[in-house]
Amino acid sequence: MRKALPNLMAELKDYSKGSDTTGTQWTTLWFAVREILKHRPACILECGTGASTIVLASAVKKLKAEDPSYDGHIVSMESVKEWYDTAQGCLPEKYRDVVEIVLGPREKYEIGMFRGYLHGNIPRKSYDFVFLDGPSFADEKGSAFCADVLRVLEFTEAPVVRGVIDGRTSSGFVLQTMFGVPAARYFLPNMAGVFEIETAALRSDHTSTDFGSTVMGRLYLKHRSRR
Ligand SMILES: C[S@@+](CC[C@H](N)C(=O)[O-])C[C@H]1O[C@@H](n2cnc3c(N)ncnc32)[C@H](O)[C@@H]1O
Numbered sequence: 001m002r003k004a005l006p007n008l009m010a011e012l013k014d015y016s017k018g019s020d021t022t023g024t025q026w027t028t029l030w031f032a033v034r035e036i037l038k039h040r041p042a043c044i045l046e047c048g049t050g051a052s053t054i055v056l057a058s059a060v061k062k063l064k065a066e067d068p069s070y071d072g073h074i075v076s077m078e079s080v081k082e083w084y085d086t087a088q089g090c091l092p093e094k095y096r097d098v099v100e101i102v103l104g105p106r107e108k109y110e111i112g113m114f115r116g117y118l119h120g121n122i123p124r125k126s127y128d129f130v131f132l133d134g135p136s137f138a139d140e141k142g143s144a145f146c147a148d149v150l151r152v153l154e155f156t157e158a159p160v161v162r163g164v165i166d167g168r169t170s171s172g173f174v175l176q177t178m179f180g181v182p183a184a185r186y187f188l189p190n191m192a193g194v195f196e197i198e199t200a201a202l203r204s205d206h207t208s209t210d211f212g213s214t215v216m217g218r219l220y221l222k223h224r225s226r227r
Helices: 008-018 028-038 051-066 081-090 148-155 169-179 199-204
Strands: 043-047 072-077 099-103 106-111 115-121 130-132 160-166 184-187 190-200
Touching: 008 051, 008 081, 028 051, 028 115, 028 130, 028 160, 028 190, 043 051, 043 148, 051 099, 072 081, 072 184, 081 099, 081 160, 106 148, 115 148, 115 169, 148 160, 169 184, 169 190, 184 199, 190 199
Parallel strands: 043 072, 043 130, 072 099, 130 160
Antiparallel strands: 106 115, 160 190, 184 190
């Protein structure tokens, strides 16, 4: 990480003076940076604002510096007003042109037998990268899951939606159950996941001979493993 983003550590130290964030695991942050630098997503949705916003923004700025025609930007969703205000106040000036922080109080999201939560208010854009580290996914029945990526799949026009999951094992379980192991890897010892969902395949391949398909389309992707 130090090699890829040399100024990051100093920026995170500065950020921590203003925001007592819970933070994201380094493994997940590295997965995100690695994927962003490799695939150059145009439209990133971050779920759970904080120090991770600085990391994502730093990767986007690096790509922009290398290639001024790259036009990546980040929509960062925060579900809690108090943390939203803190994050707005702490976002460094140099990142304000690539980051938009949006307050989106959490809402319930249910699909089939799965019970989840997501941020309300997600701006409708063609996201091609989702960073999953919020909102809170526990309720009176126990652990649900974070469902923002499923909402994105409803409207994005990107052919592939990539992303990472921090902690949130239940989210890794749901994505892997719905889309298959090649599309959604979850590294249990690290409690971190990486996914790559081909949206076109979801809409076109109609078969109904396995549990990954419905009359509306295929949920379980059969594409080869790339990892
Ligand atoms: C896992 S945290 C997100 C952390 C964020 N990605 C970061 O790098 O700091 C998930 C949610 O917890 C809340 N939160 C943030 N900082 C917090 C803190 N210091 N204590 C408790 N909750 C916090 C916010 O609502 C946040 O979106």
